[in-house]
Amino acid sequence: MAQARTAGGMLLLSSRNDAAAAWEAALAEVPKLAVAVQTAASDGGSRGGAVGSKGVLRRTLEALPPFPLDKLLLAAGHTSAVQGHAEREDGHGAELWRAYLLLSFLAHAYMWCEPGPPPALLPAVLAVPWARLSAAVGMPPILTYATYNLYNWRRLDPTGPVQLGNIVCLHNFLGGPDEEWFRLVHVDIEARAGPAVAGLPRLQQAAAQDDAPSVLAGLHAVSSALQQMQGTLSRMGEKCDPYIYYQRVRTPMSGWRNNPDLPQGLIYEGVSDKPLQLYGETGAQSSVLHAFDAALGVQHEQVWLRDYLDTMVAHMPPPHRAFLATLAAANSNSNTTTAAAEAAGSSCAGGDSGAGQGRQQPAVANVRSYVLGAGGAGGGELRDAYNEAIAEMEKFRSQHKAFAYNYIARWAKREATGTGGSDFMPALTGYRDTTHQHLLVPP
Numbered sequence: 001m002a003q004a005r006t007a008g009g010m011l012l013l014s015s016r017n018d019a020a021a022a023w024e025a026a027l028a029e030v031p032k033l034a035v036a037v038q039t040a041a042s043d044g045g046s047r048g049g050a051v052g053s054k055g056v057l058r059r060t061l062e063a064l065p066p067f068p069l070d071k072l073l074l075a076a077g078h079t080s081a082v083q084g085h086a087e088r089e090d091g092h093g094a095e096l097w098r099a100y101l102l103l104s105f106l107a108h109a110y111m112w113c114e115p116g117p118p119p120a121l122l123p124a125v126l127a128v129p130w131a132r133l134s135a136a137v138g139m140p141p142i143l144t145y146a147t148y149n150l151y152n153w154r155r156l157d158p159t160g161p162v163q164l165g166n167i168v169c170l171h172n173f174l175g176g177p178d179e180e181w182f183r184l185v186h187v188d189i190e191a192r193a194g195p196a197v198a199g200l201p202r203l204q205q206a207a208a209q210d211d212a213p214s215v216l217a218g219l220h221a222v223s224s225a226l227q228q229m230q231g232t233l234s235r236m237g238e239k240c241d242p243y244i245y246y247q248r249v250r251t252p253m254s255g256w257r258n259n260p261d262l263p264q265g266l267i268y269e270g271v272s273d274k275p276l277q278l279y280g281e282t283g284a285q286s287s288v289l290h291a292f293d294a295a296l297g298v299q300h301e302q303v304w305l306r307d308y309l310d311t312m313v314a315h316m317p318p319p320h321r322a323f324l325a326t327l328a329a330a331n332s333n334s335n336t337t338t339a340a341a342e343a344a345g346s347s348c349a350g351g352d353s354g355a356g357q358g359r360q361q362p363a364v365a366n367v368r369s370y371v372l373g374a375g376g377a378g379g380g381e382l383r384d385a386y387n388e389a390i391a392e393m394e395k396f397r398s399q400h401k402a403f404a405y406n407y408i409a410r411w412a413k414r415e416a417t418g419t420g421g422s423d424f425m426p427a428l429t430g431y432r433d434t435t436h437q438h439l440l441v442p443p
């Protein structure tokens with residue numbers, strides 16, 4: 001997670017020039033403009049709710065000065081030197097990520113924060129800089145889990161922990177406790193998962209070295225993280241009401257692929273005459289469950305389930321993708337391999353960012369194969385620890401599926417898709433059941 005980048009980036013962009021300051025001001029104003037639009041509509045004002053109609057929010061965004069993109073891209077090299085950590089972590093400057101977040105929020109506000117059907121075209125003033133920034137940071141031009149959650153929070157007490165009670169969001173669409181809490185629960189879950197995720201390469205190395213105590217420790221860390229994640233998820237209802245979530249919180253996260261409101265997709269004016277179809281923001285773009293799947297050798301055999309998760313990986317920051325590729329590569333060979341750790345070179349979760357640059361990597365192995373092959377009493381202990389981790393992952397997926405039902409499916413009048421565009425109830429059942437099928441039975 002990259003709090004420093006986002007908070008620091010906000011100041012950098014605002015102070016760059018008047019145009020940048022105008023864009024930052026618009027972002028801060030989104031919740032106000034969204035309410036103003038709705039008030040006008042209910043008063044019988046300018047908003048009739050017809051396709052393409054424009055209220056004060058859309059008009060304000062269209063009137064923004066050209067986004068100072070070229071200056072930003074030119075300055076990125078200089079910024080990278082200043083923001084050394086951000087440059088190493090993402091391969092791009094903090095300011096570019098800040099601008100990508102800003103454009104993502106404003107584009108989704110333009111699309112979804114006025115009542116009525118969404119427009120079929122995103123105007124060039126938003127579409128062109130958004131598309132160019134997306135390319136610059138290696139992400140798709142759509143709101144992602146990274147911009148919605150991972151780079152969108154700060155601590156109240158900067159010396160305190162990253163946990164509910166000490167974190168707040170930087171930006172909102174409509175605002176209010178339900179939206180804020182929904183997002184912060186995700187951030188807390190990422191923080192609970194972080195240490196175990198960071199330990200996964202070491203777990204695969206321990207398997208390669210036949211270091212059973214370290215494999216046990218790594219598996220216990222995964223179980224413990226998943227238990228804590230369930231604890232946080234169980235708190236969702238404290239401040240995020242299912243009905244408010246369904247009616248208000250979820251809409252701005254939506255995309256334009258497999259979305260009945262935009263069946264053709266969305267035209268990005270000045271970018272492409274053909275509509276683009278892209279999935280919206282979803283927890284499926286968090287690397288945590290993907291990483292646990294990869295490290296424990298959980299494979300989603302059904303093509304449609306696997307394809308969806310693979311597509312979600314393309315919505316993650318490049319270092320997260322590389323980290324997942326590294327973990328998965330260890331599974332392609334049931335013997336040890338060093339190539340795996342060289343595949344991508346850096347970790348999303350605090351790993352050595354200098355990895356893969358000419359240094360020989362420690363051998364890694366498929367953890368599931370290692371546990372399967374371990375005999376004797378030690379083998380039983382390893383199998384129990386592996387099964388506990390799988391069982392906790394199944395519990396998390398089960399609990400999460402219940403939330404998806406309570407917060408979406410039970411309110412939906414027509415067949416609902418998730419904000420990430422999936423046919424989610426069968427999909428979430430499939431992910432849970434596949435996890436269960438990976439429990440090892442005693443020989």
Ligand code: HEM
Nearest residue numbers: 186282283284286289403404407418419420421422424431
């Ligand atoms: C009220 C709370 C939540 C709801 C309603 C919800 C809804 C959904 C839906 C509908 C999907 C299917 C993909 C899509 O089309 O969007 C999904 C997938 C997913 N969500 Fe959530 N989600 C919630 C909270 C969370 C949280 C807190 C996390 C933690 C990171 C999370 C992680 C995931 C993951 C990992 C997937 C992919 C499926 C899997 O690997 O099992 N979700 N979610």
